[in-house]
Amino acid sequence: MIRHLSGLRGLGCARRTSARQTVHFRPFPRAPCTTKLMSTESESAAHEAASPAADPPAWLQRIKSNYCRVCGSPLKLLRPDGEREWRHVCGSCGYVDYHNPKLVVGCIVEHEGKILLCRRAIEPCRGLWTLPAGFMELNESTAAGAARETWEEANAAVKVLAPYAHWDIPVIGQAYILFRAALAPPYTFSAGPESLEVALFSPESIPFDQLAFSSVSITLRLYLEDLRTGTFRAHHGVIDKRPGSQPNDPGAFALRDHMALELGGASATAAGPGVQQ
Amino acid sequence: MIRHLSGLRGLGCARRTSARQTVHFRPFPRAPCTTKLMSTESESAAHEAASPAADPPAWLQRIKSNYCRVCGSPLKLLRPDGEREWRHVCGSCGYVDYHNPKLVVGCIVEHEGKILLCRRAIEPCRGLWTLPAGFMELNESTAAGAARETWEEANAAVKVLAPYAHWDIPVIGQAYILFRAALAPPYTFSAGPESLEVALFSPESIPFDQLAFSSVSITLRLYLEDLRTGTFRAHHGVIDKRPGSQPNDPGAFALRDHMALELGGASATAAGPGVQQ
Ligand SMILES: [Zn+2]
Numbered sequence: 049m050i051r052h053l054s055g056l057r058g059l060g061c062a063r064r065t066s067a068r069q070t071v072h073f074r075p076f077p078r079a080p081c082t083t084k085l086m087s088t089e090s091e092s093a094a095h096e097a098a099s100p101a102a103d104p105p106a107w108l109q110r111i112k113s114n115y116c117r118v119c120g121s122p123l124k125l126l127r128p129d130g131e132r133e134w135r136h137v138c139g140s141c142g143y144v145d146y147h148n149p150k151l152v153v154g155c156i157v158e159h160e161g162k163i164l165l166c167r168r169a170i171e172p173c174r175g176l177w178t179l180p181a182g183f184m185e186l187n188e189s190t191a192a193g194a195a196r197e198t199w200e201e202a203n204a205a206v207k208v209l210a211p212y213a214h215w216d217i218p219v220i221g222q223a224y225i226l227f228r229a230a231l232a233p234p235y236t237f238s239a240g241p242e243s244l245e246v247a248l249f250s251p252e253s254i255p256f257d258q259l260a261f262s263s264v265s266i267t268l269r270l271y272l273e274d275l276r277t278g279t280f281r282a283h284h285g286v287i288d289k290r291p292g293s294q295p296n297d298p299g300a301f302a303l304r305d306h307m308a309l310e311l312g313g314a315s316a317t318a319a320g321p322g323v324q325q
Numbered sequence: 326m327i328r329h330l331s332g333l334r335g336l337g338c339a340r341r342t343s344a345r346q347t348v349h350f351r352p353f354p355r356a357p358c359t360t361k362l363m364s365t366e367s368e369s370a371a372h373e374a375a376s377p378a379a380d381p382p383a384w385l386q387r388i389k390s391n392y393c394r395v396c397g398s399p400l401k402l403l404r405p406d407g408e409r410e411w412r413h414v415c416g417s418c419g420y421v422d423y424h425n426p427k428l429v430v431g432c433i434v435e436h437e438g439k440i441l442l443c444r445r446a447i448e449p450c451r452g453l454w455t456l457p458a459g460f461m462e463l464n465e466s467t468a469a470g471a472a473r474e475t476w477e478e479a480n481a482a483v484k485v486l487a488p489y490a491h492w493d494i495p496v497i498g499q500a501y502i503l504f505r506a507a508l509a510p511p512y513t514f515s516a517g518p519e520s521l522e523v524a525l526f527s528p529e530s531i532p533f534d535q536l537a538f539s540s541v542s543i544t545l546r547l548y549l550e551d552l553r554t555g556t557f558r559a560h561h562g563v564i565d566k567r568p569g570s571q572p573n574d575p576g577a578f579a580l581r582d583h584m585a586l587e588l589g590g591a592s593a594t595a596a597g598p599g600v601q602q
């Protein structure tokens with residue numbers, strides 16, 4: 049539905065598909081752990097083409113939605129009147145068990161020119177480095193959730209500065225929302241229960257070959273690029289499984305439909321340019 | 326967790342809480358329909374203060390999560406080991422029934438200087454005007470979902486231009502993501518099954534006293550302000566129920582923690598300034 053202008057790939061050199069494309073990726077050295085996918089990229093493409101399917105898609109049939117959460121009766125996959133989509137519907141009370149994308153919220157925490165990363169103590173991707181992030185809870189804001197996750201995973205108090213990136217990852221049913229943040233008093237951090245260690249990395253020392261998720265790799269590459277050019281942008285895009293890639297392909301994920309909002313005014317500093325609050 | 330810098334209110338004059346606050350609201354003339362709330366604002370504030378509660382919060386107890394969707398056994402509200410939050414957990418198979426915020430995606434469609442609105446044919450807020458928007462589906466991107474909703478509600482093909490606003494509405498467990506969009510060929514529109522009528526409004530003629538939702542009212546006010554100043558910003562914030570407001574209070578909802586990213590470069594046109602694609 050929106051133009052495919054940046055066909056950035058995880059593996060190999062960046063392709064220039066548009067004269068205005070300004071983001072360049074070096075190869076992903078490694079995509080180190082497997083990800084449980086909701087769908088293949090062909091199913092995803094079929095879905096986005098908005099044609100009603102004759103049968104429930106395979107990924108929907110794989111969701112374990114067997115019983116009604118309200119009354120406990122069995123659910124059936126059917127298309128309610130007037131709906132284009134297949135739904136899990138209760139034959140007894142009529143409850144519809146909708147499945148919606150989940151929000152993952154997190155922070156890119158900067159302190160004295162370095163970036164805070166957490167080494168994961170839990171699967172998936174145990175032992176690899178990530179930005180502090182996790183599922184948003186009901187009854188909190190995205191920014192509050194991002195700060196909470198940073199507190200839980202890194203025992204770090206932060207001041208959220210501005211939204212930095214929104215990544216849709218349809219293949220796992222998630223949307224990532226990441227904020228720029230500054231370490232706040234008392235400027236300390238340590239490993240929370242889900243982390244093995246927490247450390248500050250200078251831009252040159254970020255362990256790109258030991259990052260947990262493609263979303264983290266993509267975010268950090270853009271962040272470093274923005275630091276180099278001296279202006280933070282606000283990024284939006286879709287992270288997809290590349291067609292034909294194998295489950296353990298290091299470049300299996302790629303960014304498409306990348307929109308980078310150029311911010312006006314000042315240079316890239318911790319205080320942040322162009323943010324009216 | 327983030328600074329409360331813009332204490333914008335739905336009712337009465339805008340308050341200036343910061344010298345850098347640049348957004349002004351006229352009073353909401355009307356907030357015409359009631360909204361099913363997940364929590365009171367005091368529960369919400371308690372939650373954001375990140376203190377573990379001794380009992381499950383009332384809003385969580387009100388969620389009808391009685392039976393395990395996997396095995397059909399009864400669920401219990403408890404705090405799993407190591408978790409700060411109360412969860413609905415299956416006593417039989419261990420499944421945890423998480424409840425997460427839902428994404429609502431939509432478009433601000435501009436055509437020849439006018440903005441497309443839909444008059445709702447369904448509850449809530451039947452008969453009132455809204456931006457085309459709806460729940461994001463699994464297996465699509467936010468931008469694709471926003472275009473799909475516009476197609477379904479207004480039979481309008483659009484070209485998504487750029488992200489415009491992200492609003493968290495914790496009290497109803499939703500996050501709104503709205504894009505700027507341009508009407509695309511064949512430049513036609515008509516009422517879809519959920520709309521009574523669809524129309525283009527000049528900025529001066531937008532029916533602010535007949536809008537369905539506070540999120541729509543807030544978005545359109547900022548959009549008109551950006552049109553006036555000649556530069557689109559990217560907006561992020563939290564829409565909350567004002568403390569002490571009654572359920573049918575026309576100014577019950579207010580924007581807080583408003584962050585407006587000033588975009589660089591060109592003036593506000595349909596093609597959009599400062600967007601790298
Ligand atoms: Zn039922």
Ligand SMILES: [Zn+2]
Pocket residue numbers: 393394395396397398415416417418419420
């Ligand atoms: Zn169970």
